Structures are given as structure tokens and as C-alpha cells.
Amino acid sequence: MKKNYYLEKLYNSKKPFIVYKVDSGYDIFTDFSKKIYINNKNIKSFFKKFKKVKKKNNFLDLYIGFFGYEILCNLQNVKIPKQKSLNFPKGIFYKPETKIEIRNKIIIKSKYKNYSKLFGKNFFYPNKILSPFKINIDINKYRKVFNQFSKKIKEGQTYQIKICTKYKNKSLIDPVALFWKLMKTNAAPESFMIRDKNFSVVSCSPETLIEKKGNKIITKPIAGTLRKTKKTNIKKANYYFKNNIKETKEHNMIVDMERSDLSRICKPGTVKLSKIKYVEEYKHLYHYVTQIEGSVKKNINVKDIITAMMPGGSVIGCPKISTLNLLNLQEKESRNIFTGSFGFIKFNGDMRFNIIIRSVLHYKNTSEISVASGVVVDSTARNEFNENYIKAKSLIDLYK
Amino acid sequence: MIYIIDHKDSFTHNVVHQFSKFDKNIECEHFSKVNYKKINKADVIVFSPGPGSPKDYPTSSKIYKNYKCKKKIIGICLGFQQILYNEKAKIVKQNKIYHGFQSSVRVTSKKSIFYKNKMFKVGRYHSLKLKEPFSAKNFEITMRCKISNVVMAVENKIDHIYGFQFHPESFLTENGNLLIKKILSA
Numbered sequence: 083m084k085k086n087y088y089l090e091k092l093y094n095s096k097k098p099f100i101v102y103k104v105d106s107g108y109d110i111f112t113d114f115s116k117k118i119y120i121n122n123k124n125i126k127s128f129f130k131k132f133k134k135v136k137k138k139n140n141f142l143d144l145y146i147g148f149f150g151y152e153i154l155c156n157l158q159n160v161k162i163p164k165q166k167s168l169n170f171p172k173g174i175f176y177k178p179e180t181k182i183e184i185r186n187k188i189i190i191k192s193k194y195k196n197y198s199k200l201f202g203k204n205f206f207y208p209n210k211i212l213s214p215f216k217i218n219i220d221i222n223k224y225r226k227v228f229n230q231f232s233k234k235i236k237e238g239q240t241y242q243i244k245i246c247t248k249y250k251n252k253s254l255i256d257p258v259a260l261f262w263k264l265m266k267t268n269a270a271p272e273s274f275m276i277r278d279k280n281f282s283v284v285s286c287s288p289e290t291l292i293e294k295k296g297n298k299i300i301t302k303p304i305a306g307t308l309r310k311t312k313k314t315n316i317k318k319a320n321y322y323f324k325n326n327i328k329e330t331k332e333h334n335m336i337v338d339m340e341r342s343d344l345s346r347i348c349k350p351g352t353v354k355l356s357k358i359k360y361v362e363e364y365k366h367l368y369h370y371v372t373q374i375e376g377s378v379k380k381n382i383n384v385k386d387i388i389t390a391m392m393p394g395g396s397v398i399g400c401p402k403i404s405t406l407n408l409l410n411l412q413e414k415e416s417r418n419i420f421t422g423s424f425g426f427i428k429f430n431g432d433m434r435f436n437i438i439i440r441s442v443l444h445y446k447n448t449s450e451i452s453v454a455s456g457v458v459v460d461s462t463a464r465n466e467f468n469e470n471y472i473k474a475k476s477l478i479d480l481y482k
Numbered sequence: 483m484i485y486i487i488d489h490k491d492s493f494t495h496n497v498v499h500q501f502s503k504f505d506k507n508i509e510c511e512h513f514s515k516v517n518y519k520k521i522n523k524a525d526v527i528v529f530s531p532g533p534g535s536p537k538d539y540p541t542s543s544k545i546y547k548n549y550k551c552k553k554k555i556i557g558i559c560l561g562f563q564q565i566l567y568n569e570k571a572k573i574v575k576q577n578k579i580y581h582g583f584q585s586s587v588r589v590t591s592k593k594s595i596f597y598k599n600k601m602f603k604v605g606r607y608h609s610l611k612l613k614e615p616f617s618a619k620n621f622e623i624t625m626r627c628k629i630s631n632v633v634m635a636v637e638n639k640i641d642h643i644y645g646f647q648f649h650p651e652s653f654l655t656e657n658g659n660l661l662i663k664k665i666l667s668a
Contacts, residue, residue, distance in 0.1 A: 238497035238609035239516045239533050239559075241581040258631035296646055334605065338652050345495035350502035355653060404501070461577040 086188050088198055093258045095201040096279065099226060100146055100176065101261065102426075103273040111146050111178035113192065113200060120149065120173030122156050128175070129385040132431050144428040147175030148276070148283075148438065151417040154393040160406045167416040170281070170445055207256035212447070215478055218248040218415060221467050227412055228463040235459050240408055242335055243399035244454040246417055247470050249478060253449045257282035260442070260480055268365040268383040268476050272436035274424055283419060285441035285474065286363065288369060291394045291423055292387065292435040297378045299387070300356075301344060303396040305329075305336040306370025307455070309472050310363075319368035320361045328460050329370060333359065335458075337372050339395040339402065344389040348376030366476050384431055394437040395422040397454060419443050420452035442477055451477045485524035486510040487542055488562040489560055493607070496651035497530055497558060503659060505668050521545065526554040526666065529561025531649060535610055536560065536567035543568050554667025556665060559608055566636065569621060572613035576632070580606040586628040587635075594624035594637055595668050596661075599626065608647060616658025639668070641649040641660050655659035 092099060092112065099112035120128060131145070152162055153172040180192035194200065224247065231243045261275040261284045271436070272287040293300040306329040308319050323329050337355070344353045357373035378387070398421065399405035420443075425435030443450045455469040484505050488494045490512065490668070494637050498510045513532075521527065527549055529542055538541065539560075546568045549555065557565040563573045589600045612633045616623070621643075625635035634647045644665050650658035 235581075236575060236579065236609055238535055241607055241609075327583075334582035334584070334654055335607065336651075338496060338605065338607075338654075340647070341499075341653065342491075342493050345499035348499075350499055353499060387652075391541040395492065401490065401533050403490050403492075459581055 088190060089182070089188070091201045094204050094206075096203065096205045097201060098176070098276075098278040100178075101275040103269065103271060104400055107183065110182040110184065111176070111180070112182070112369045113178060113180040113194060113197065114176040115179050116177035117363045118145070118147075118175045119171050120147075120153060122153065125157070125173075126154065126385070129383070129388070131163055132384040132427055132429060139255045139353060139463070141181060141191060142178055143429040144426045145175040145177055147173065148422055148424040149173040149294070149388070149392065150419050150422040151393060153411065157392070158403060158406065160403065160410065162410045162416075163289050165416045166354045166414055168418060168445055168448070170416075170443070173422070174278075197205075208254045209259065210254040210258050211481055212252035213256070215249045215444075215451075215481070218250065221464070224467050225463040228457055228466065230412070231408070231457045232459070233311075233432075234408060235457065240405045241400045242332060242456050242458045243405050243408060244397055244456050245466070246413055246420065246452055246454040247371060247467075248415060248473050249451045249453075251449050251481070252447055253444070253481070254447060255282070255444050255449060257284050257444065260284050265479055269365060270440065274436070281443070281445040282479075283424075283438075283441055283443055284331060284477075285424070285438060287424070287436045287438060287440050289394070289396065289437045289439060290434075291437045292425070292433055293389055294378065294387065294431075294433045296432070298375065299344065299348065299378050300373060300375045301340050301391065302371055302373045303336045303340045303394070304362075304371050305333040305456070307339070307398050307469055308368040309473065310366050310368065314368070316361055316363050317370065319363070321360065323370045328458065332456055332458050333370050333372070335400050337374065339400045340374050343390050343395060344374060344376045347378055347382045347386055349379050352377040367472055384427055384433070387433070392423050392435075393421050394423065397437055397439060399456065417452060418450065421454070426429070440473065440477060442480075449481070483507040483509065483520075483524045484526045484528060485521050486528040486530055487516060487545065487561075488512050488530050489542070490541060491530055491532040491560070493651065494530040494532075496649075497528065500651040500659060500662055501528065501666075502522060504663055513539055514547065515611045516541065521549065524553060526556060529555070529557040531559035531561060531607065534560070535573055536564045538597060539564065550643065551641045555644070557645040558651070559647060559649060562636070562647050563610060563612070565643060565645045566612055566616065569618035571616045572616070574613045575609060576611045578630070579609050581609075582654075587625050588628050588650065589624060590626050591622050591624040593622045593639070594606050594635075595639070595664055596624070603632070603649035603654065603657045604650075604656070605652030606648045607652075611647070642668070644668075
């Protein structure tokens, strides 16, 4: 990372800010003039903020933040039974007034003329592990849940379901240092970081849930993971996915489900697979991805889009609603942000959202990494349990 | 007008999308919130795919019985089983489960509106299947899985009832649009 006086000051202040990966670099948003805690009561009025604006869109005319898993379930009228919970906010959106674009050059744009003086006192972020990472369910408990879900699949209640496991430690962290360390090895396309006064999120999410510009909307579901070894390469990974019946079936199911979600909000005949079954390469693993797109119908608003697409199907299972109900009965601990969505909505209704996976949530001196993998008819408990570990590894390694 | 009954499935809107290529006037409602005024106006009733088994959806069974012989009825996956269940068929678990599976299907009957012996690839998502032997008045088994021989389609040309165990709306199904077009104009 290049040295920049403004950024150094920002990193060493207590000021909240957000980093979001873009194709050619990173965008940083800060100087938040509003912070909205999203709950079931205000979510509808929040959506109403985004009406078609005719005037030219300013680059700061947007809200950036996240929806947690629970509020997205509630949007589907799915209630979650009482769970062990950190009482972490269900969703937060911020209105930024300053944007820093990190490309070949660093460009700062702000509504405030004195933006370079708005830092407050310096603050030192200690990096300290107070207790090592522990998993919340062991292989035996996992196997029990797994077998119950396998039975549900045989009965036709669900076709695919994702079991969530969590790794937690007690720690103090410098989220900025952690994030840039992660980006050196794993700059996934939907990476982001949030640093607020009492929590932070560091993420290398690979999965784009919504990319909407004008009436064009794209989603890129991931289903299929292969561990990287010295012998694998992208060509071999492709061969593996194409010839592995289990991975192919899991992927097909997600593709048909995402087509259906898009079909709710798109003009008939416009939903198409624009890139079918390709492999993306990451630090420790390969992913199997398909890109689906469509043209949004005229009378569709922001709420319709969010409700149709979230929570993203590839991290839940299929069919979405009955699987959500099965999951929520089984999971004893709140997913918090995990499998929620982070991104922004512009005032003109354009938006970009990811699925929050491969993320560390740091809150109340606890770092929490959640992962999930799918139970389908021919998966085995041991394999899926291990897949969860591969997914968490690059984040756990950050603490070394 | 085509009225689609949604069994809370994540594929229903693919069905809606597909049918809307042939009829601009489509209504799709959740099985617990069906609107009989609208159904009465419809020319075609479609039972969507969905989780679980036909016995979990008594309202859909009631609709089938009420409108059989009065309107064209199409069932997909669970909807297919729904039709058969109400024709006194047994719907049972199968040993090998097909979710997201592409397999070859063959038209096995001369009485089908499709050409006999025609083969094509289809997308399948089902844990349950029709138990054989099965027979019901005017019903004809018209397609089977090429490998397992499991029933993949039934047709009742006299009462205009058509059912597919596979998913014509899936991206895994070749010529899915053609299938639907042919049935809508039959």
C-alpha cells in the first residue's frame, strides 16, 4: 500500500470508515453524516428513500452498509426462534460525505472543504490474541445435524441445505492492518472492511449477489469448492467440477434457483445465463461460478429487488423458504452478519451487494468467523466438515 | 389466462417466466392464498413444483378435484405428483435421489402428443416418484427415464391433464419451451 498522509491519519484515528473492493482498486467511504440502524419497523421507510431521482446522480448519493441474516429472513416472513446471540445490530447503513478512490493514484472527493482536518485524536489499535480459535460444534455434533438434514432430503422437504459452523476467539484487533494483510494474498472481488467505533468486519467475500445498473441486473452464484494443492491448477479444477456429479448437481440447483429469483423482478424472456459454469481461483481454493442476468421490469422498486434476491440462495440451500425454516430450527447460534449482504444502494436505485461470507466479525472483544457448506443427497459429514475448515483457513491464518 | 399455484418453491418463477412467453396474462399465487374468482377466469391451471409430498397440500388437491374436466391442468414435479395422488396413485420415496440431475427421457407411448421414441435431456429435482403399476381412466404414461425407467410424464388428452416429473423450466431441459408450447396448444 502506498503511503498517503490522509490515509495514515484516517487509519490512526477513531473515525468510522468503509473499504469496498472495485475492479481496479478500492473505494473508501467516510465522514458519515447519517447512520441508520435497520430494524423490522424502519426497513420499509428505509427502502422508500430510493425513489427514481431525475437529477444527475452525485457520486456520494448512496447509502452503504449491510443487512444481517435475521432481518433478511424477516423480510421473507420467516421468524427465527430464540438463539444464542451477541445482540449485534441487524443491519446498519451509512451516508458518506467523503470518498477516497485508491487506483494507480489516490483521489479524494468530499462534500467538506476541510475534509483533511476531520480526524480527531490519534488512536492506537492493539493486535492481541487473548484465547485461541475454537469451533462451536465438533464433528460428532455436526454429524448428528447432518444426518437429520439428510433424512429431510430423502423426504423431499429440502434439496440442499447449508450447515453453519463458527470459529471464535477472544482478541483485540487492528481491522485495517488485518484487512490489508488479507488483501495481499486474497483480494477477492467482493472484499470489504467496516471499522466503526464498537465493531469491525474484515471480509474477502468472493460472491456477487446483485450488480444493478439502470435496468440491467446481474448475479454470480458460487456453488462448488475445491481445495488447492501443489498438483491442482485452474484447468484441472475445471475438469474436476465438470466430472464431479455431486458438485455439478449442487451447482445446477443453485443456478435454477437464482434464475427463479431473478425471474420475479425481470421482464419475461430476459433472464439468461451469460457465463455458464466457470472456475475462479483464490488463495486456498477454487470456486465454480455461473453468471446470470436479466432486465428489471419497469414497476419494480428497491424493496422488490432485495426481497427477491436476499438472503442469497447459494448460502442457504433450496428451496429457499422451507430450507430457511429447517435451518433456523436447527442452528442454536445467531448467524449475525454471516450470509447477510453488504453493499450500497444509490439514490437512483442502482446497487451492488455481495453475500457476507469469508468474514471476520469483531465485536465485544470476540472475533467470529462463520462458514457453511452444503448437505446434498450424496455428501458426507466428514467432507463437508472439512470443506468448512478450508473456507475458514485463510481468515484464521491472519491471526498468526 | 394461466393461473399458477405456487407451492413455496424456489423454481416457481422459472415456471412463470416460461409460461409468460406464451400468454401475457399470468397469475401466480401462494397455495394458501388462492383466489377462486381468478381461477374461475383461467383457461389453464398449473400446479408448481415444491418441497414435501402431495398430501401436504390439501387445498391444491381440492382445486384439482373441483376443476378437473373443466380446465386444462398442468402439473410439474410436485404438481405432477399432486395430479397422480388425486387419481389414487401411490407416491413413494426412491432409492436414488435426483436433485439438479440431468438425465435422458424417452417418449414411450404412441398416444402422446410428442413423437414416440423421441429422446431428450431434462432437469430433475425429485426425492419421490410414482409407484407402479398405475392406471387411471384416460391417463397414459407417455415418458420414462431412459436408464431407470421411472415415469417422467403422464397425459390425459380427453380431460386435458398433463404432468411432468422433470422440470421443463430448468436450464437443464432441452426444448423445454417447445414442450410447454405444444401442451398449451393441445
